[in-house]
Amino acid sequence: MSDRSAPNSRYKNHVLALNHAFNTGDLAGVDDLLTPDFAERDMPPGPEGYKTAVRQLRAALADPRSEVLASSPKGPQWCCGSASPAST
Template structure:
């Protein structure tokens, strides 16, 4: 692994540790000033806000690293997110139910910091764990066919 890949890998692990500990004081130094996260304004403050909201939604939140690969400036992280649902999450009021979902995070580095974050979450599994079952009748048939194709 190159020194560059190792640097970005260590930054992703440090970011995961910051999530677990709730100590976000070092995040500004890990992310570029224009850090890009899907659906959020650019910059470290948006990232820190998202982490705080998720930590408020889950009691004893934990992001357990299941896998990590780095190539050049790209790092892929697979985690298991666990906690107890105590605050609003994905539009659902607190249920006090246990949450246990896997996620995949993609990070891109630039100039020694992380510059972008993309992720894949299984929100349907999360909703199921929270006791929410979407009504399939409300989903267009074409969408169901597409979902079924990718459901395995």
């Protein structure tokens, strides 16, 4: 009997690692997580496209944070936003 959870566990770990890279700005491990043919809407392809998008978002938003809300066989659901200073 094979362990069918292993691929899902690896996928979950990849998603969480990319989320951590976004939140911290530490993009050193992204090349190991994404293939050169990785494609996402409105991004250049590959790991460099992801890293460029993260750098641009982190520069444009005050205290950007991403959160993985859920993960399913169809893919993760993301929430990305920026903390706003409290109004006084």
